[in-house]
Amino acid sequence: MGRKSSLGKTPIGKASIGSLIAVSAAALLGACSSSAQTSVISVSASFYPIAEIVRTVGGNEIDVQDLTPIGHDAHDTELTAKQLQRLEKSSIIFYFGDDFQPGSQKAIESQSSQKIVDLFEPSTVNGKELVVPRISIDSTCQGCESGKELDPHVWLNPSHMITLTQIVQERLSQLAPQKRDFFVSRATTYMNQLSELGELIDSSFQRCESTILATEHNSFGYFTSRAKLSPLPLAGYSPDQSVSGKELTSLTALLKKSNVSTVFDEPSLASDLVKQVANSIGAQVDSLNAVESITDEQLSAGESYISIMKDNIQKMKKALRCS
Ligand SMILES: [Zn+2]
Numbered sequence: 500m501g502r503k504s505s506l507g508k509t510p511i512g513k514a515s516i517g518s519l520i521a522v523s524a525a526a527l528l529g530a531c532s533s534s535a536q537t538s539v540i541s542v543s544a545s546f547y548p549i550a551e552i553v554r555t556v557g558g559n560e561i562d563v564q565d566l567t568p569i570g571h572d573a574h575d576t577e578l579t580a581k582q583l584q585r586l587e588k589s590s591i592i593f594y595f596g597d598d599f600q601p602g603s604q605k606a607i608e609s610q611s612s613q614k615i616v617d618l619f620e621p622s623t624v625n626g627k628e629l630v631v632p633r634i635s636i637d638s639t640c641q642g643c644e645s646g647k648e649l650d651p652h653v654w655l656n657p658s659h660m661i662t663l664t665q666i667v668q669e670r671l672s673q674l675a676p677q678k679r680d681f682f683v684s685r686a687t688t689y690m691n692q693l694s695e696l697g698e699l700i701d702s703s704f705q706r707c708e709s710t711i712l713a714t715e716h717n718s719f720g721y722f723t724s725r726a727k728l729s730p731l732p733l734a735g736y737s738p739d740q741s742v743s744g745k746e747l748t749s750l751t752a753l754l755k756k757s758n759v760s761t762v763f764d765e766p767s768l769a770s771d772l773v774k775q776v777a778n779s780i781g782a783q784v785d786s787l788n789a790v791e792s793i794t795d796e797q798l799s800a801g802e803s804y805i806s807i808m809k810d811n812i813q814k815m816k817k818a819l820r821c822s
Contacts, residue, residue: 548654556682560681594615652718713776716765718791
């Protein structure tokens, strides 16, 4: 319950809130004459950043369930019976395929293909094919045949969030064409905020003493690519990939040589690896949030993808000694 009500806090400006209230009032008035005008679209989103996009674009015209539990790492979610029930009833389901969340992906892909949208796949918006560009990362996973994987953490570059917002807006508008103007207006406000966030990343790391970002797992590749920083992940692209003793020794040597003064962990991952590595090189530990989920406290405090990303930027600037 807490999640549903908290998700109402979305990063929309005051003007939009005003128009939202106007729309809500109109919807209430309309309820007397036509029940169709108040029908709410039931949507499922596989994890928080997608749920935020859907909630922000759809406002009170949609009801979204986030399939990743509050405060939980996104990679290893399993759906409950209640979530499965809700999934069945959803008019549309947005998710990332490619085994990013294998537990929920299987359940999602057993639904009608008409109502599932894999946001890693190309989508047509206004006659144009949109797709989020994926990058390869060196994977440290044992037994990976190619040694290369496509990084799933696309949302950490706000440009990709803009593309995802366009796709979500289009699909919601196809479901409820009479609400298209409402969805487009809200999507535009959100995309402007995402665009400003991207510009903040571009300007924040131009004068730094170090450009090497040491993180717990390899989730920040899209961010470092945008910010022109060099990622140095302690584990592979997925948090359950461990590092061998030999790898740890060479990693520690590399961090020392690179003059890394802060190693970042992630609050949703329960790992001692960062502490262990930081202690061995006399570095500090700080936390970055890869926005794979959000806590009740953060939602209650009005936090969002954008505010969490701004917090990440400030911490990185401090760690890399940027002016
Ligand atoms: Zn991740």
